[in-house]
Each structure stands twice: as C-alpha cells, then as structure tokens.
Amino acid sequence: MNHPVRTPDLARLTALELRDALAAGEVSAADATRHFLDVTQRRDPELGAFISVEPEAALARADQLDRRFRDAGPVGSLHGMPLAFKDLVDVAGMRTTFGSRTAVDAPPADEDDPLAAAVHSAGGISLGKTTVPEFGLPCHSENLISRGARNPLDPERTAGGSTGGGAAAVAAGMLPFAPGTDGGGSVRIPAAACGLVGLKPGRGTVPTDRQEDSVRNLSVSGPLARTAVDAALLYDAMLGGPRGEGRSLPRARRAEPDRLRIGYSTASPFTPDLEITLARPALDALTRAAAALERDGHEVAEADLDYAPGYHEDFRTVWTAALTEAPLPGDAEQLLGPLAAYFLELARGYTPDRLAGSVDRLTRWAADARRQLAAHDVVLTPVLAFAPPLIGTFTSLPPAEDYALQCRFTPYTSMVNVMGLPAVSVPVLRDAEGLSWSVQAIGRPGTEGHLLALAARLEHLLG
Template sequence: MSDLHELSALQQRDAVRRGEVGSRELTEHYLTRIEALNPELGAFITVTAEQALAAAREADERQAHGQELPRLHGLPLAFKDLTDVAGVHTTHGSSAVDHVPAPANHTLVDVLQAAGAISLGKTQVPEFGLTAYSENRIARPARNPLDPATSPGGSSGGSAAAVAAGMLPFAPGSDGGGSVRIPAAATGLIGLKPGRARVPAGTSGEDAGRLVVAGPLARTAADAGLLLDAMVDEPLARAAFGTEPDFLGAALRAEGRFRIGASTLSPFAASYPLWLEPEAQTAFDQGIRLLGGLNHDVLDADFRYDNRYPDAFTTVWTSSLAQLRMPASREPQLMPLTRAFRRRALKKSPAELLAALRILARFQEDTIAQFGQYDLVLTPALAMTPRPVGWYTATSAEVDYMRQCQYSPYTSMINVCGLPAIAVPVLTTARGHSMGIQLVGKPGSEAVLLAAAAQLENVR
C-alpha cells in the first residue's frame, strides 16, 4: 500500500472499512507526520495524541465487534483553535485571553465525533480568526507547505497547512470572510464555503452579520464531499434543508453543464487600489479555458456593487470585538490590528452597526439578483500569489487591512450574500505556488459546486 497520507481521504476510509488498516495505525501515522513536520510548518497549536489514540482504539474495537460503522469511522482530522473541544484549551489565537480547557464540545465537534472522526488536536489561527493570514503571539506562524517562506492564508491557515502537508487527510474550517477559501487557494486545496446556516459555524464568537459557516478543506472534491456529508448531519440543519445529503455522490458523478458569469470586479475597489498579479490573471484565464473546454457556457459578467460595502463590511466584521470582556491592562497584548479594530468597534453606536447591517442586507439583495442570471459565477480565488510570512504584520494596522483586502477582494462579499462558494486550484506557477479560481453558486447549490470542481480536477 502507498504511504497512507498519499491516499485520498475516501481511499483511507475504504481501507479502514475493509480492514486493510486500523484506525489506530492510521492515527499513529498522522501523529508521526505531525511530529516531523509541525516544527517547520506551525500548523498545530495543540496536539492531543493521547485522546486521539484512545478514540482510535475504541474505533477499532467497534469494528472488531461488527458494530455499524459511522460515515467517517476512524478518519483523523483536527479543529481550528477557535472551536471548543471538551477538555482542550481554546486559545482563540490570542495571548490576551485566558487559555482554559473548554467545558464542552462545540456542536460541530459533536457532529463530527458522532460521525466517527478522530481529532488529533487544534490548529493555528490568527487572533480571533480576524485575518487572511495565520500569525499570532502564542505560537509559531503557520507556513505554506508549497513554500514555507509564505503564509497558507487565514483564518483556517493551520488546518490548510496540515492537509496540504499530509498531516491530516482533510479538515473542517470556518469561513466568515474567506477563511476556508483563502487558505485552500494558497495551498492548492479544495475549500468549500457552504451557504448560510448549512453547517454549524465552528466558532463561539458573536456574528452580527451571520457571516460565518463551517466548511471542508480537502485535496479532492470527493474528499470535500465526504466531509461535508458528515458536517451537515446536525438536527437543525437536517430540519432546515430536509433532503438527505449526498455531496460525495455529486462529486463522484461530476455531472452538469452550466451557464457561468466570469468577473474580476470587487466591491473593495471603492476603497482600495486593486489589481491582479500576472499569476492570478493567468489562473483566471485558465479557469475560463478549462470550463469552456468542458462545454460550459462562460460569459463576461458586468456586475455593479454598492460603494458603501467596504465600510459596512468592516463595521460588521469587527463588531464582535466590542463584546470582548477584557481588562484594559490586557489590551496591549492584543495584536496591533485586533487592537485597532477593537477601538474602532467600541466607538460604533448600535445605530451605526444597524445602519451597516442594512447596507449589507441591500448589498445581498442586489448581488444575488445580479448573480441570478447565471448558474455559477467565476472570480479569481486570490488577486496575488501567497504572501510572505510577516508581510502584513510588518506594517501599520491600516496597511495590514488594506493588504488583506487587496490579496483577497472576492471572498467576503459571498459571506455577506450567504451563498455557497468553492476555491479550486487550476495551475501551479514556476515557483511552485498553487493558483486557483472561485466558483459561486445559487442558494443550496453545494452539490453543483462540488460537481464543477470535480470536473476541473479531471481535466487539470
């Protein structure tokens, strides 16, 4: 058998079910890889080896006794360190808050553990999940396995680095402004942001704009579908969406021909100078060529966005920082960007927050109406190649945030609209960086996105 981490998550699942490899053997394999690779890549903040091996032993016993095996039986994964796992410290990537063991699991953890997944620990995040990079003051920065001098993005950067480096077969991330799709694009993975409320958010923070949703990071569309099938198996999600999910099946079938609107326009152009680096433009053009070659109808789309979007989004995105219960003596321990955003949030009145929410609600209505002309909308995944570690934090808070908007100008608007979207790699640059595209679907079209991503995989 090939090295276990070289198999897809789906192949690993099947090997475990056939008895070709045990859950404990699989878990030990990944723990060994974490021990070897994490010192350089900084993907994990906490490794819970003892708990993982105990869970793997129980999984093997369940299989030995002929019990029914859950969907993700024996498959390792890990959670962002914004997600509570009972008995494990949740740091939120911050040195300004107490790191205490979580008293209970987040719903997403319960759902995936019930599906048979085995958690290996907690992965690196930016402070409170705020940024498009994964650097903080409590642990070494997460680094991109494709080029360790660069960042894997954020805020699910540690999870993406772990999957891309073969420290995990796949992982759940959470996405409030691009936090699954940005790291996926930077590390050459599939990253799916489901539509609003399709999956438990994966974080415990306030979310006034209902921006955050959990989604899978994986090396293939089928692996993303396998994980998403488990992630949506939660009572409220089942009640809201009714039908039994088959995202894995959609990826394996890879069916459909779609009308696709292609655009490089971004609402952040109202506030910042935006441009596509040559590699990003080449990836966008490659996406158009590949999709056209698959007999999709790819058309130039001329979208128009509300110029008030950048300020309104920033107000809503940072509003949760005003709710942090923190003595003034600890504020200097915050990262400079967090501290600046918190001060801004504290100055905003409830009326100003409400006004920003209303602007975003109108933006959602207008944008969904424009996107509705197409089955899918195509944008660049990122406007630049992966950025060097420290590129953002070496500047002022204002320049840091501007650079994030310039790096990833196409993701946050999809969270505001509550639409599903997927990042798909389409090429590798001469320097070994992965570049990709973003596909945005209609409400409830996660299966369509996985099918389209699988089609692209088949022709790359």
C-alpha cells in the same frame, strides 16, 4: 495458498481511499492515527500548523473506535479518520486559545462545540488544534502565542487564514482533510494559498452553524481537502445525520455537473475605495478555468457585475463590531495584538446608529449583488489577487495598512459571506515558483453539492 493482506501506503491514499480502507478493516484507526501523528511530528516544527497536539487523547479515541469496529463495524462515515479543528472551535478536553494571549491559559473545554460533536459522532478523531490568527480576524495565520502557520508550497510565505493551520496540515500530509470556518474567506483563502479545495457553504446550510439570516451572521463551517471528492466526504459528515451521509459525495464522485450558465468576473466591491491589482497568474487561472468549462459544453461569458458603492467601509464596520462579542478579559487591551486592538478600538467607538446604518446598507448591497449574480448558475472569480505574502508582511504594517493590504489580497471572498451564498475554491495552475493559483466558483443557494461536482470536473479537465 493464502496471500498476506497488503497494508495500504497511507501517505498515498486520498481521504476517501483512507476512509474506505478503515471501513473495510484494512487499516485500523490506531494505525491511521499513528501515521498522521508521525507526519505531524516531522513536518510541524517547520510549518507551525498546530497550536497544540494531543497524541494520548487521539490514540485513546482510536483504540476505542477499533474496539467498537470489532464488535459492530464502522461507527460512521468518518470512522477512524484523523483530523483537527482550528483553535476557534471547542473540543472537549482541549484548550481553546482563539490564537490570543487573552485565552492562552483558559481551561480545557468541558464539551464539544456542536460542529465538533457532529464530526466526532461520524467517527472522526481530533489530533489537536490548528493554528489561527487572533480571534480568526485576519486572512493569514500568525499570532503572538505560536510560530504561525507557514505555507508548505513555500515555508517563507503565509498559509493564508484564518484556517491557515488546517490548510498547512492538509497540504503537508499531516491530516487527510480539515474542517474549517469561513467568515470572510477563512476556508477559501488558505485553500487557495496551499493548493487545496475549500468549500464555503451558504448561510444556515450546516445545521450546527448560526441560522440567523443576516449580514451580521457571516461565519459558516466548511471543509478543506486535497480533492473535491475528499471535501465532499467531510462536508457530508459536517451536515450530520445518523451516519454523516449526504448527497454531496455521490455528486462529486460522478464529476458530471449539469450544463451551466457560467459567468466570470474580476469586479470587486472594494473598488474604488481600494486599488485592486491582479497578478498575471491570478488572471491566467481564471482564463484557464473558464476556457476549460466552455470546451466542456457549458455556456461561458463575462459577467456584467456593477457592485453598489460603500461596501468597504460598511463591511469593515460589521466585521470589526463582532469583536465586542468575543470573550475578552478586563485587561484585553494590554494582551491583544496590534490589529485586534485596533479593531476593538474601532468597534467600541461605533454608535448604535452607525452600526445599524452599516447593517442596513450592507443588507441592501447583498440583495442587489445576489440579483446580479442570479443571471448565472455559477460565477467564477479569482480567490487571491497576488501570491501569498512572506511571513511577517501583514503584521509588520500599522494596523490600518495591514487591514487594507488584506482586503487587496483577498478582494473576492468576503462579499460571498455577505451575500450568504455558497462558493468553492479550486486550484487551477502552478506557477514557475511552485505556487498554486485558484478560482472561486460562486453558486446559487443550496448548490453546495453541485459546486463540489463542478470542482471535481475542473480537476478532471485540468489534469
């Protein structure tokens, strides 16, 4: 007697389980795409995760992949997997607005950004563009052209940023995972806010990223997902290769990292310029993760870190100077939001000597910080200092106060971009309000796969 094939419940599958079902022909790319489009239609009006959704293009791509599957099997490691890029990344046929009124009427992109091309070549299907703050500058995802991304754990709160739309979409089940970019925490911050795993690779690790070894080259591409294994699946595809195959996924699936020397620290380079105050759950998450790893056999001790002064001002100079490279029209000042306009005013006021001095000092700061962290295989820190603020908290402030509050909210993320090291954000606990609290694990150069294995191990240890 033949038994009917049972179609998996897509809402219950991890990204890896969905990928395997697609590769086995148990689920079609069209069915997977329709499922996530349906969830998006239901959930996005409340959460604002997407700036734009392109159902016709997504379903046409899914049908194309299904035809190719019937002829030759799965296209790549992400065959038929729905996803969405943040609206800073060009996708052929879709408009890139940068979350700004300066580009809201831009024509659709003629071709994929190299990152999008790599993910699409592995079989990914873009459903649309996810919400970002203006030019990806803040650590939230509110802007003047859309509703802004809200946190699925509490829709009155921010989803973080700048990959906040992607994080909200993944946490709400609108996507199985999402590729992001991280220039100062833009993957790790929303991952922590929404209870996800978020990987920031080291500088120059992802082939489609800028390869320049400079503190001015802050942004890298990394995945957000509900589990470390799912993040590893997407990360390996982002690395490229004939079928998007890499070494991170096998390591994460084993979840057996080598025995490590692990330090933990609450030292932030923003002090003493800014007062950094940690909420009790942020400290509890750090303590819980460190204790779990020590019980698991790792050597765990507090890290003695003493960051050189001057980071706050020099990072702000380098961070805001990048806005002068953005594609701005002549009337940008009238179209930009208050924070971006403030940043642009600052950037245009920097003399070449001022910028060169900040770059030089930040380069020396990074070398000293890397030397200190090198005493450990991994250093644990909090990700967020306090709970994700209510929507409108940052944008209601004068720009200088807005930026200072963002730095106090995320006092441990941008320093890793300046150092050029890899790091992963891992959820550790939920508080009484249902909010998630994470730790950041900072690794040595080239240890992205090991960090994902450590994240998977923490998931196992903490249940």
